[in-house]
Structures are given as C-alpha cells and as structure tokens.
Amino acid sequence: MSTRFEVWAPAAGRVDVEAGGARHAMEARSSGSVSSGWWEAEVEDVSHGTDYGFVLDEADEVLPDPRSPWQPKGVHGRSRVYDHGRFAWTDQHWHGRPLAGSVLYEMHVGTFTPEGTFDAAIERLDHLVALGIDAVELLPVASFPGNHGWGYDGVHLWAPHEPYGGPDGLKRFVDAAHARGLAVVLDVVYNHLGPDGNRLGSFGPYFTSAHATPWGDAVNFDQEGSDEVRAFVVQNALMWLRDYHFDGLRLDAVHAITDHGAVHLLEEMGRAVAALSAHLGRELFLIAESDLNDPRLVTSREAGGYGLDAQWSDDFHHALHAALTGERQGYYCDFGSLETLKKAFTGAFVHDGTMSTYRGRRHGRPVNVRETPAHRFLGFLQNHDQVGNRAAGDRIGALLPSPGLLKVGAALLLLGPFTPMLFMGEEWGATTPWCYFTDHQDPELARAVSEGRRREFSRHGWSGEVPDPQAVDTFRRSVLDWAEPDRPPHADLLGWHRDLIALRRSRPELNDPRLTATTVETHEGADNGTGNGTGNGTAGEAADVAARRLTVRRGSVCVAANLGDRPVLVPLPGPGGAAPGLLLASDPAIHLDPVGLGDSGTASVVLPGASVAVLDLAGVPALRA
Numbered sequence: 001m002s003t004r005f006e007v008w009a010p011a012a013g014r015v016d017v018e019a020g021g022a023r024h025a026m027e028a029r030s031s032g033s034v035s036s037g038w039w040e041a042e043v044e045d046v047s048h049g050t051d052y053g054f055v056l057d058e059a060d061e062v063l064p065d066p067r068s069p070w071q072p073k074g075v076h077g078r079s080r081v082y083d084h085g086r087f088a089w090t091d092q093h094w095h096g097r098p099l100a101g102s103v104l105y106e107m108h109v110g111t112f113t114p115e116g117t118f119d120a121a122i123e124r125l126d127h128l129v130a131l132g133i134d135a136v137e138l139l140p141v142a143s144f145p146g147n148h149g150w151g152y153d154g155v156h157l158w159a160p161h162e163p164y165g166g167p168d169g170l171k172r173f174v175d176a177a178h179a180r181g182l183a184v185v186l187d188v189v190y191n192h193l194g195p196d197g198n199r200l201g202s203f204g205p206y207f208t209s210a211h212a213t214p215w216g217d218a219v220n221f222d223q224e225g226s227d228e229v230r231a232f233v234v235q236n237a238l239m240w241l242r243d244y245h246f247d248g249l250r251l252d253a254v255h256a257i258t259d260h261g262a263v264h265l266l267e268e269m270g271r272a273v274a275a276l277s278a279h280l281g282r283e284l285f286l287i288a289e290s291d292l293n294d295p296r297l298v299t300s301r302e303a304g305g306y307g308l309d310a311q312w313s314d315d316f317h318h319a320l321h322a323a324l325t326g327e328r329q330g331y332y333c334d335f336g337s338l339e340t341l342k343k344a345f346t347g348a349f350v351h352d353g354t355m356s357t358y359r360g361r362r363h364g365r366p367v368n369v370r371e372t373p374a375h376r377f378l379g380f381l382q383n384h385d386q387v388g389n390r391a392a393g394d395r396i397g398a399l400l401p402s403p404g405l406l407k408v409g410a411a412l413l414l415l416g417p418f419t420p421m422l423f424m425g426e427e428w429g430a431t432t433p434w435c436y437f438t439d440h441q442d443p444e445l446a447r448a449v450s451e452g453r454r455r456e457f458s459r460h461g462w463s464g465e466v467p468d469p470q471a472v473d474t475f476r477r478s479v480l481d482w483a484e485p486d487r488p489p490h491a492d493l494l495g496w497h498r499d500l501i502a503l504r505r506s507r508p509e510l511n512d513p514r515l516t517a518t519t520v521e522t523h524e525g526a527d528n529g530t531g532n533g534t535g536n537g538t539a540g541e542a543a544d545v546a547a548r549r550l551t552v553r554r555g556s557v558c559v560a561a562n563l564g565d566r567p568v569l570v571p572l573p574g575p576g577g578a579a580p581g582l583l584l585a586s587d588p589a590i591h592l593d594p595v596g597l598g599d600s601g602t603a604s605v606v607l608p609g610a611s612v613a614v615l616d617l618a619g620v621p622a623l624r625a
Contacts, residue, residue, distance in 0.1 A: 142188070149439050288311040311377060317383070375513055395426070407493065428490040435477065
C-alpha cells in the first residue's frame with residue numbers, strides 16, 4: 001500500500017519526506033513554468049499508523065506536517081499517517097439540527113470529567129439529553145502543548161489532542177452524540193497559533209509582521225503568499241465538518257483576524273461551508289466570537305454581510321451579569337442598570353454606536369431589529385472566558401448576594417430571545433472554579449505565563465491569590481464534581497434548568513425569531529408598591545425601599561423578575577380581566593395578587609426577594625412551583 005504526501009514549502013530548494021525508516025525525495029509541483037510551492041511524493045509500503053515528517057533543504061531536523069492529522073507524541077513529535085476511511089460511523093441518518101431553536105452547552109473535554117477524555121465525556125451525554133440540550137460546543141481540541149490546557153494555544157490545527165483520545169476518540173464522541181440527537185460544535189482558533197511547537201513559519205509565509213497582534217506576528221491573510229494560507233484555514237474548517245462530522249464551528253475572536261482583501265476570509269469560509277452543507281445534505285453553521293459589535297458578521301452575503309449564522313453577544317452577558325452581581329469594574333463599567341439590560345434584550349448590542357467608557361470611544365453599530373433574527377445572537381450568563389479570565393476562576397454563583405438570583409439569571413437567559421448557551425456545570429450551580437491553566441513544556445514560556453498572569457491582575461488591583469496556571473492543582477480544581485447534581489441545593493437548580501428548557505421548547509413564541517417580538521418593562525429605584533410579604537399585595541413596612549424589577553414579555557409568556565432583596569408587587573403587562581396562569585415559580589412564596597383579577601385592572605404578581613415567576617398572560621395552569 002502507498003501513501004501520497006504533499007506539503008507547501010515555497011522557499012525550499014529541496015524537500016524530502018521521511019517515512020517508513022527511509023528518506024524519499026519529493027517533486028516540485030508546477031503550474032506551467034511557474035512553481036506552485038507545493039511538493040509531492042508517492043511512497044510505497046506506507047499506510048495508516050506510519051510515522052513521518054518533512055526535511056527542508058537537507059537539514060538534520062525532521063519537521064511535523066503542517067497538516068498533520070495525528071500527533072501521538074505531542075506537538076514536537078513526528079506526524080502519523082491517519083486513514084479517515086477506517087472509522088465505522090453509525091450516524092448515516094443524521095442530518096443535523098438547525099441553530100435556530102437550539103440550546104447549546106459549552107464543554108471543555110479535559111475538565112468535564114475526572115478522566116478528561118472523549119470517551120469519558122460520552123458517559124455523561126445522557127445527562128445533557130435529560131437537561132434538554134440540543135448542541136454540545138467543545139472548546140478547542142487541536143493538538144496543543146502538554147496534557148492539559150484551554151486549547152487556545154493549539155499548534156497542529158488538523159490533529160485532535162492525543163491526551164483526549166486522538167482522532168478516533170473524537171469520532172467516537174461525535175458519533176455517540178449524534179446517536180442521542182445532539183449536534184456537536186467545535187471551537188476553532190484561526191487568529192493565532194500557540195508558540196510552543198509551532199513550526200509553520202519554517203515552511204512558508206504563514207505569518208506576517210505587517211499586522212501586530214497580542215500573540216506576535218499575525219496570521220498572513222492578506223500579504224504576499226496569503227492565498228495558500230487562506231486555503232489552509234478554509235480547508236481546515238471543512239475538514240472538521242466533513243471528516244469528523246461536526247455540525248458547526250465557533251470561530252474564536254474573529255476581530256483579531258486582519259484581512260484587507262476585497263473578500264474577507266470569513267465571507268470566503270461562509271461560502272465554502274454553505275457549499276459543503278449542500279453537498280452533504282446536512283445542516284452546517286458558523287458562529288463567530290467578535291468584540292466589534294458589528295452586525296455585518298450575521299448579515300446575509302446578498303445584503304453585503306459575511307453571511308455567518310450567529311455571533312456571541314458579549315453585551316447581553318455583561319448587562320445580565322452586572323445587573324445580577326452589582327459588579328462595575330473593567331468592561332462592566334457601562335453596564336448594570338436594568339435599562340441597559342432592556343436594551344440588550346431588545347437590540348442585542350448595548351454599544352451600538354454609543355460611547356464606551358471602558359474603551360474611551362464610541363463603539364459598535366446598530367442591529368437592524370426588524371430584519372435580523374434574534375437566534376443569530378448567542379446569549380449566555382457564563383462561558384469559559386467570563387469565568388476563566390477572572391483571577392480565581394470563580395463562577396457567578398460565588399459572586400451573587402443571594403442564591404435565588406441564579407434562578408433569575410437562568411430564566412432571563414433561557415426564555416429570552418437569543419440562542420442560549422450554558423457553560424458546563426452551570427445547570428446545577430457547580431461550586432468548582434474554572435481557572436486558567438496551562439501545561440507548557442518550554443521552561444521559559446511556562447515561567448513567563450505564570451509571572452504574566454500575576455502581573456496582569458496586580459495591575460488591576462487584585463490583592464488575593466492568583467492560581468499559578470502551570471500548577472497541576474490549578475487544573476485539577478477546575479474539574480467538575482459529578483456528585484453535586486444529586487445533592488441539594490444543586491438538584492433543585494438542575495430541575496429548574498430542565499423545566500425552563502422544556503418550557504422554551506413547548507411554546508412557539510419563545511422561539512419567535514423577531515427581536516421586535518420581545519418587550520421589556522423595568523423599574524429601578526424607590527417603590528411605593530412593595531408588598532409586605534403577607535400575601536395581600538398591599539404596601540407595607542417595606543415601602544419606599546430601592547426596588548429592582550423587570551418583566552420580559554414574549555407573546556403571552558411573561559417573565560417577571562425581582563432582582564432586589566425585598567418582596568415586590570410586579571404589575572404584569574397587557575390588559576387586565578383574565579387571571580394569568582403561573583407556569584413556573586422559583587420560590588414557593590410567589591403568588592398572584594388577588595386585587596384587580598377579574599376586573600379591568602392590571603394583574604400583578606407578588607415576588608419575594610431574588611425570585612422570578614414565569615406566567616401565561618392568557619391564563620394557563622401552573623407547571624411547577
């Protein structure tokens with residue numbers, strides 16, 4: 001059996017492939033009289049499982065393949081031939097899931113289970129099915145240095161991380177997810193590569209100093225030689241979708257991709273993925289992470305946009321997080337008021353051309369709320385960045401003044417207009433932190449990362465302990481504790497999330513794509529209509545205290561939330577006369593105010609501090625209280 005090897009090395013005068021214990025000369029591929037920069041060789045008696053590497057200009061060093069499909073010995077080891085046709089898929093009848101209407105679940109393979117492997121994660125997929133999840137989003141799995149890390153310093157973009165289970169392990173995970181009706185999304189990083197083990201620059205102009213980035217030279221998407229670099233990235237995206245059967249990709253920090261070409265890399269990738277989707281007869285989608293607040297990312301290509309399927313909405317997270325926690329430091333300084341949260345619910349972006357105090361300039365661009373579907377924005381209360389980039393990796397449950405606010409946040413997220421995403425463990429209020437951790441093998445790089453982390457938070461005035469990213473304990477303490485979901489109070493919160501997701505799926509108006517179909521009313525400040533908690537809904541001793549309440553209405557479903565610590569009487573939107581139905585209640589003390597029911601007045605609900613009620617304004621009996 002023979003294997004065909006190909007590599008792009010435009011500056012090399014000679015390229016050899018070392019495989020099967022021998023070195024074989026490669027031939028330069030030309031287009032007419034012009035060299036393409038590609039080298040190729042057909043090598044006999046080499047097949048699946050054979051280690052190989054490339055030698056440039058007769059040097060002593062054997063380099064791994066830039067498109068290595070398998071790195072069994074880590075980022076510095078040789079590549080290994082991998083035959084994608086050997087895996088026995090069982091998902092032939094899987095045609096994907098649309099992103100619209102889905103609930104996503106962000107997962108880091110290494111800390112999702114104590115074993116930290118694809119196979120161990122399979123054993124927990126039934127938990128996600130019971131929760132009501134539609135799609136699992138994996139943090140990056142491209143081969144990175146050491147055994148454990150976030151994955152955003154990957155260097156072999158075509159090779160699944162070996163400690164997780166390598167290529168076959170990843171395929172088993174995707175296949176098992178599809179068997180349970182779960183779509184799988186992969187987080188991919190194209191704005192930079194990690195430095196440890198990165199040898200792409202030895203082969204060609206994969207990087208350029210023309211653009212500066214926080215990670216050094218930028219990936220070369222628009223300078224000399226960039227055509228092949230762009231093809232490298234676009235074909236990598238297609239490889240994950242085609243060969244590993246992923247349903248979608250999450251594109252990390254696309255604002256850090258610099259491309260001044262007439263056709264942006266993201267538009268080119270969107271077209272290629274759409275063509276692959278049509279060819280496979282399977283739903284495929286692209287989700288961008290962007291700091292730009294630019295709706296052109298999700299505007300159709302026909303209308304002059306990039307045509308991506310969705311983007312993360314950091315503004316929604318910031319508005320909800322700041323409203324719940326009271327934090328105002330850093331980028332939260334422009335958030336926190338309920339009016340800001342209202343703007344996020346109804347416009348996706350808070351900064352849509354408005355002044356950003358944190359940035360010291362105007363930021364963003366308005367979303368066309370009449371034309372842009374709400375599901376094109378991902379909403380979340382927690383994610384790997386917002387938890388892991390805190391000094392101690394503390395989850396939101398450790399920051400809230402009242403545990404009842406976890407249920408409030410969940411209801412506002414899961415019944416809101418955007419495509420919701422949960423971060424692993426969020427559904428039961430996991431108490432394990434999720435820290436920033438690395439496993440760099442280069443001693444100098446490891447030291448620089450540890451010292452840099454401490455300096456970063458020292459500049460921000462942090463006086464507490466900053467866990468050392470390189471310490472094994474920092475990684476271990478971030479692993480989920482699977483004994484928690486069965487214990488109080490975690491079991492109750494898990495049931496709450498299940499009920500919210502089930503309600504979202506059962507009511508068409510909760511998946512209405514129109515941003516204009518969501519209305520929000522807020523009250524913040526002195527409240528003369530505060531209930532005294534006695535059940536009559538009248539003003540009592542607690543009157544005139546500072547109140548923070550809001551209602552979010554989507555069709556006949558209304559989410560009424562009390563973010564304060566005192567009981568409040570919340571008027572419900574819409575005409576009176578019909579008794580609303582209480583669908584879900586986070587606190588058993590929640591009840592409808594009898595005053596005004598059955599007449600022309602407006603119905604109200606009595607909410608204890610830090611609680612939320614979900615009501616049907618048309619009158620439907622209770623599901624859970």
